[in-house]
Amino acid sequence: MYTGELATCNVSAVSLPTKERITDQHEHVQLHESNNVMDYLYEVDSTVAKANLLGNLAGKTGFEGSLIQSSNRRTLLTSNMLCKSAFLRMHLVKEVCDFNVNIIHKTLKRFDAKKVTLRFEIKTRDYWCFRKRLEADLKGDKHFYLFKVGDKAVITELLKHVFG
Structure with missing residues (x-):
């Protein structure tokens, strides 16, 4: 944990080995919930969900889609567009x-x-x-x-x- 001048944000998550980082300083986008599954399904890395950075991940990546499932074990997003992030496991529906x-x-x-x-x-x-x-x-x-x-x-x- 960093404090003072070393602190750059309040909350962050890092994906290893890529070192991709998402923070609470990235743009936050509100994801709408839906039951409609689109062309692509994404499993979200649990660290993002547990750190409450899902909206920030959507903002950083320009994600255009919906939240279709959120539970303790699994968070799923869906979209008609491919979205690149080490925090997302991509599936073709x-x-x-x-x-x-x-x-x-x-x-x-x-x-x-x-x-x-x-x-x-x-x-x-x-x-x-x-x-x-x-x-x-x-x-x-x-x-x-x-x-x-x-x-x-x-x-x-x-x-x-x-x-x-």
């Missing part, structure tokens, strides 16, 4: 459907899936049973992520190296 095992399984088959990682609150003892049900008979080669937003399943593909 492939499908939004009813949260029903049979519908999700059929959708994963259609997308040539092999694996699906569950990214929603589920009891630890139920995780592998549920995941194995979804992955049964999948013969593809792609890896997808499954989120739950309200009563909808959101199937995504993780975007890597989008910005070089």
Whole structure:
């Protein structure tokens, strides 16, 4: 903790190893809540949420979108535009459907899936049973992520190296 002349802000978060920094001095943008999932889904680094810097991150990055989920474990944003930040894990939304095992399984088959990682609150003892049900008979080669937003399943593909 720095005080006096060394203090440059009241609150900050740093992403390692990139050293990207967000502070309470960055422009604060009010994010609107929505259940409407757009083209891209972003998992927000928990340090930003815990430091109450989500609006400052939106201001610094020029984020144009909505907050679709905020909980102790996970904060999700959505947008129709790509947004670059080390504090955001970017996903391309492939499908939004009813949260029903049979519908999700059929959708994963259609997308040539092999694996699906569950990214929603589920009891630890139920995780592998549920995941194995979804992955049964999948013969593809792609890896997808499954989120739950309200009563909808959101199937995504993780975007890597989008910005070089």
